Amino acid sequence: MPLHIETPLLESAAMSTPAQSVWLKMDALQPPGSFKIRGIGFACEEYARRGARRFVSSSGGNAGIAAAYAGRRLSIPVVVVVPETTSARAMELIRREQAEVIVHGASFQEANALAQSMLLSTDAFIHPFDDPLLWQGHASMIDEVARAGLTPDAVLLSVGGGGLLCGVVAGLRRNGMAGVPVIAVETVGADSLAQSVAAGERIELPRISSLATSLGARKVAEQAFEWTRQHPVHSVVVPDSAAVAACMRFIDDHRVVVEPACGASLAVAYDRAALGACRNVLVVVCGGVTATVGQLQAWATERR
Incomplete structure (x- = not known):
């Protein structure tokens, strides 16, 4: 399902x-x-089928929450890199889904750059919006x-x-x-x-x-x-x-x-x-x- x-x-x-x-x-x-869970869930399931062992996301909002939710449902660990402007509530909701939260940079661009630099060969990157x-x-x-x-x-x-x-x-x-x-x-x-x-x-x-x-x-x-x-x-x-x-x-x-x-x-x-x-x-x-x-x-x- x-x-x-x-x-x-x-x-x-x-x-x-x-x-x-x-x-x-x-x-x-x-x-x-x-x-967000429609596309992110679909992508996470596909990446899991391709062998992904960890999801890395770069969103301090609903995309990060959806990635964390998808990872929990699929029993795959998730790391979400969020910028310093992310609200405490958003971080709490991401952690509630058992994902790791890393705070980095003043903007999404900086958080996104760090997230991409962290990628290992067995990771899948979960972009907030730009992925077919x-x-x-x-x-x-x-x-x-x-x-x-x-x-x-x-x-x-x-x-x-x-x-x-x-x-x-x-x-x-x-x-x-x-x-x-x-x-x-x-x-x-x-x-x-x-x-x-x-x-x-x-x-x-x-x-x-x-x-x-x-x-x-x-x-x-x-x-x-x-x-x-x-x-x-x-x-x-x-x-x-x-x-x-x-x-x-x-x-x-x-x-x-x-x-x-x-x-x-x-x-x-x-x-x-x-x-x-x-x-x-x-x-x-x-x-x-x-x-x-x-x-x-x-x-x-x-x-x-």
């Missing part, structure tokens, strides 16, 4: 209108708390949507490094939905995809200034940028305040806590302006477990 679960596909009464149905793919309900195996695993959510009989008019999702975007486009294409557009949402200060699209080439942000740290890739995967040229992808950027407000509203409407990275997409769904005249909109509720209700409330107060 795969390490991820098949998640509910729910029509949101709070977000829908008589003319537009908004469907939620509830990947916040995955065992480690985010969609991850994309293949993430595509399973669209397989589930197709089996449920839904062909959306648009898919709304959040973009960090672009792994989810790559997976969803792959899933759409392998299920006969190659023409379905993707609305790709980022927050101000973590908008490397939007800035790349505007520049016509992949750019690297000097720093991440958004509190939606799960979207904090200074440079998106090359394949994610390439899909903006080959697939109908519409880039949208929202402020942190809108993402946090959407998270708070989502708690009231659906009794589920998600991170601001996920709230970015929910903000667009609540606002509806970017959804146009689509009859059925699929929203990937990607989840995230490093933000608490208390943190969301504090952020909401700060950004009023």
Whole structure:
């Protein structure tokens, strides 16, 4: 059995209108708390079949938690290298899955460099977003949507490094939905995809200034940028305040806590302006477990 679960596909009464149905793919309900386990679980299983005896990851967020979870389930040790900016909660969640945590560097780039320098011949490197195996695993959510009989008019999702975007486009294409557009949402200060699209080439942000740290890739995967040229992808950027407000509203409407990275997409769904005249909109509720209700409330107060 795969390490991820098949998640509910729910029509949101709070977000829908008589003319537009908004469907939620509830990947916040995955065992480690985010969609990441789809691709990371798939990759870890494949690397285990190839003989990997240890997994090395370089994420201080949901990818690291998913790698740790996968390793525990597969009885393979995991080392997660995290930057100094990683929250105590994130490190606690990684350790809870019995993985070793190494803190190194001021940014993901430094943590990632150390992780890669540690690799032995029997190790597998688990990248947070830039690995075709991850994309293949993430595509399973669209397989589930197709089996449920839904062909959306648009898919709304959040973009960090672009792994989810790559997976969803792959899933759409392998299920006969190659023409379905993707609305790709980022927050101000973590908008490397939007800035790349505007520049016509992949750019690297000097720093991440958004509190939606799960979207904090200074440079998106090359394949994610390439899909903006080959697939109908519409880039949208929202402020942190809108993402946090959407998270708070989502708690009231659906009794589920998600991170601001996920709230970015929910903000667009609540606002509806970017959804146009689509009859059925699929929203990937990607989840995230490093933000608490208390943190969301504090952020909401700060950004009023």
